[in-house]
Amino acid sequence: MSQSYKRRxxxxxxxxxxxAVQSMAWNTNLRGRxxxxxxxxxxxxxxxxxxxxxxDIQADAHWWLxxxxxxxxxxxxxxxxxxxxxxxxxxxxxxxxxGFLMTFLxxxxxxxxxxxxxxxxxxxxxxxxxxxxxxxxEEGHILLSVExxxxxxxxxxxxxxxxxxxxxxxxxMQLLIMTxxxxxxxxxxxxxxxxxxxxxxxxxxxTIHTFxxxxxxxxxxxxxxxxxxxxxxxQSSVYHSDLFAMIGTLFLWIYWPSFNSASSFHGDTQxxxxxxxxxxxxxxxxxxxxxxxVIHKKGKLDMVHIQNATLxxxxxxxxxxxxxxxxxxxxxxxxxxGILSTLGFAYLSPFLESRLRIQDTxxxxxxxxxxxxxGGIVGxxxxxxxxxxxxxxxxxVHSFGFGGYxxxxxxxxxxxxxxxxxxxxxxxxxxxxxxxxxxxxLPFWGQASDENCFEDAIYWEVPEEVNTxxxxxxxxxxxxxxxxxxxxxxxxxxxxxxxxxxxxxxxASLATVTSSSLVH
Numbered sequence: 001m002s003q004s005y006k007r008r009x010x011x012x013x014x015x016x017x018x019x020a021v022q023s024m025a026w027n028t029n030l031r032g033r034x035x036x037x038x039x040x041x042x043x044x045x046x047x048x049x050x051x052x053x054x055x056d057i058q059a060d061a062h063w064w065l066x067x068x069x070x071x072x073x074x075x076x077x078x079x080x081x082x083x084x085x086x087x088x089x090x091x092x093x094x095x096x097x098x099g100f101l102m103t104f105l106x107x108x109x110x111x112x113x114x115x116x117x118x119x120x121x122x123x124x125x126x127x128x129x130x131x132x133x134x135x136x137x138e139e140g141h142i143l144l145s146v147e148x149x150x151x152x153x154x155x156x157x158x159x160x161x162x163x164x165x166x167x168x169x170x171x172x173m174q175l176l177i178m179t180x181x182x183x184x185x186x187x188x189x190x191x192x193x194x195x196x197x198x199x200x201x202x203x204x205x206x207t208i209h210t211f212x213x214x215x216x217x218x219x220x221x222x223x224x225x226x227x228x229x230x231x232x233x234x235q236s237s238v239y240h241s242d243l244f245a246m247i248g249t250l251f252l253w254i255y256w257p258s259f260n261s262a263s264s265f266h267g268d269t270q271x272x273x274x275x276x277x278x279x280x281x282x283x284x285x286x287x288x289x290x291x292x293x294v295i296h297k298k299g300k301l302d303m304v305h306i307q308n309a310t311l312x313x314x315x316x317x318x319x320x321x322x323x324x325x326x327x328x329x330x331x332x333x334x335x336x337x338g339i340l341s342t343l344g345f346a347y348l349s350p351f352l353e354s355r356l357r358i359q360d361t362x363x364x365x366x367x368x369x370x371x372x373x374x375g376g377i378v379g380x381x382x383x384x385x386x387x388x389x390x391x392x393x394x395x396x397v398h399s400f401g402f403g404g405y406x407x408x409x410x411x412x413x414x415x416x417x418x419x420x421x422x423x424x425x426x427x428x429x430x431x432x433x434x435x436x437x438x439x440x441x442l443p444f445w446g447q448a449s450d451e452n453c454f455e456d457a458i459y460w461e462v463p464e465e466v467n468t469x470x471x472x473x474x475x476x477x478x479x480x481x482x483x484x485x486x487x488x489x490x491x492x493x494x495x496x497x498x499x500x501x502x503x504x505x506x507x508a509s510l511a512t513v514t515s516s517s518l519v520h
Contacts, residue, residue: 028458030446033173041176045125053132056145082266083146089258090153092251094120098160100248101307102362106238108168110456115172119163119179120156126180127155130187134195150262155186157259158208162216164362168235168454169225171446178436182215185432189425199421200383200400200414202273203260203318205375211425213369217358218433223441224357227450234454235361242303249307256281256314260321269399273321276330277314283334284313284341291342302345308367309341315371319379319418323399324390333378337371344370361454376422384415 057066058079066072075081095117102112131151132142142148159182163175170178190207193199201207228235237245261273292305313334317325325333344366352358352365388396400414448458456462 028171028446028448028452030171030173030459033446037173037176041122041180045129048129049125052129052140052142053144054141056136056143056148059145080146083150083262086258086262087146087150087153089255090150090157090262093255093259094153094157094160097248097252097255098157098163101245101252102164102167103248104237104241104245104304104307105168105234105361105454106236106241107234107456108454109241109244110460110462112167114460115175116160116163118172119159119175122176123156123159123179123183124149124152126183127152127187130183131155131190134187134191147263154204154208154263155183155190157204158186158212158215159183161209161212161364161368162219164364164368165213165216165220165360166223167361168231169220169223169228169359169361169447170440171448172459173445174440174447177445178219178440181432181436181439182212185215185428186211189428193421193424197417197421197424198401199417200323200379201319201421202264202269202322203277203314203375205315205318205372205379206422206425209315209318209368209372210376210422211429213364213367213372214426214429215433215436216364217360217369218430219437219440220360221356221358222434222437224359225450225453228359228453230451231453231455237303242307245307246303249311252311253281253285253314256311260314260318264322265398268395269322272324275327276317276321276325279327279330280313280317280334280337281311282313283331284316284338285310287335287338288312288342291339295342295346304363305342305345308363309338309345312337312341312367312371315368316374316378318372319375320382323379323382324386325378325382329382333374337374340370340374341366373422376418376425380415380418380422383418384412386411386414 054060057063063075063078067075099113099116102116103109105112128144128148129142132144132148135151136143136145136148159179162178162182166174166178186207189211193201193207199206257274257277260277261270264270264273288305288309289301292301292309293299296302316333316337317330320333345363349360349363349366352360358365383400386396386400390396391399396411400409400411448455452458
């Protein structure tokens with residue numbers, strides 16, 4: 001048995017070949033539009049970086065003068081050595097974790113990983129500029145350090161969350177446009193929440209997950225496809241696609257403590273954030289398995305629940321991660337997040353699609369939306385009931401920034417600030433999602449028609465694995481007067497066609513070979 005590859009055609013209703021990139025209602029050929037858009041965006045980034053971005057002193061060649069001035073004895077005290085390990089983990093989550101988590105669709109693996117790669121690569125550049133103008137702008141320049149990279153990845157993580165709602169239904173052109181606007185809105189929302197309202201959100205339950213989830217849900221609501229049922233068969237998974245998606249789950253689950261603690265202050269705050277996240281994630285796994293088994297008539301587990309709801313604890317504990325939540329408190333948060341997320345996948349997602357016309361491909365409402373709101377509420381309650389007895393007087397001042405112009409700031413005021421931050425994130429997501437949704441609804445972005453959604457072959461060259469079986473020469477002569485050519489048998493792999501191709505029919509001479517004759 002030998003193996004070869006060929007390009008997979010797309011077949012029409014009668015099995016006739018037609019171009020994969022031409023849908024019934026839309027022109028999905030992006031040969032002119034996508035290259036021009038990518039090049040314009042990248043050239044714009046080059047120009048803006050050239051004008052505005054400079055190295056931070058700790059990344060600049062003048063660092064040795066700074067060491068001398070501040071009497072720093074070792075390069076190990078450079079911020080890079082404290083922050084870069086966390087950055088590596090967050091970076092892996094964005095590009096590998098989110099990318100592979102969305103490969104569960106049987107014919108959309110290329111697009112899940114590839115388009116996630118595309119949006120993240122563009123998004124981090126635009127985020128470095130946007131967040132730089134708001135947070136790191138000094139003397140006319142954005143000062144770039146490893147901390148900027150972490151914050152940019154946080155911003156892009158929110159975009160990856162929103163991508164999950166529209167997965168399989170938008171073109172790469174639409175995705176780039178959505179990323180541009182979402183990064184912009186995210187940065188504005190984050191600045192208001194953290195700098196003006198002065199809420200705390202270490203792990204981004206409000207700024208990343210709540211905002212990203214409801215932004216994506218609003219966009220997909222505006223982009224509602226009434227005939228999406230025609231692509232329903234491809235919206236399911238197969239054994240190997242679920243296995244690939246589980247790789248993404250494990251990457252996210254393992255690195256989530258770094259995600260929630262990456263931007264925290266060094267020392268006890270960062271240490272505590274990692275511990276709380278670790279415990280909450282562990283608890284959500286057990287409750288997810290329990291509920292998944294209970295709601296199935298035969299007690300079986302659903303892979304969709306295991307891939308997603310097991311991560312809900314990391315989302316739910318995000319806002320309060322660096323607070324004195326206590327270890328058992330972190331377990332309680334993960335306990336309830338796992339339960340509610342699993343129930344959401346089982347009962348809420350079908351309701352949202354059938355009654356509210358929200359077609360949420362990945363179920364981001366259950367993994368990011370509901371746990372994100374829970375995280376915001378947990379953060380508000382934890383802040384409102386914080387006390388010097390638990391934190392110590394210096395500890396509570398350090399943790400919540402009390403002191404200076406906030407000398408009269410009380411813990412109840414901090415709790416209200418947290419609630420305002422949650423409501424702001426929801427409002428920004430809903431209003432921004434509506435506006436961006438209508439922009440993406442314009443018909444010239446190269447989106448596929450309803451019957452061609454969730455299909456890689458619309459935008460990708462998709463190879464098909466073909467196994468060729470050669471009939472032994474003596475057997476062919478024994479049962480046929482003429483030579484029987486080798487018959488290529490196409491394995492039943494997921495096809496890129498709308499109607500699966502029919503495998504070739506073997507000649508009569510081969511069909512007459514019985515099992516008894518094979519013994520001879």
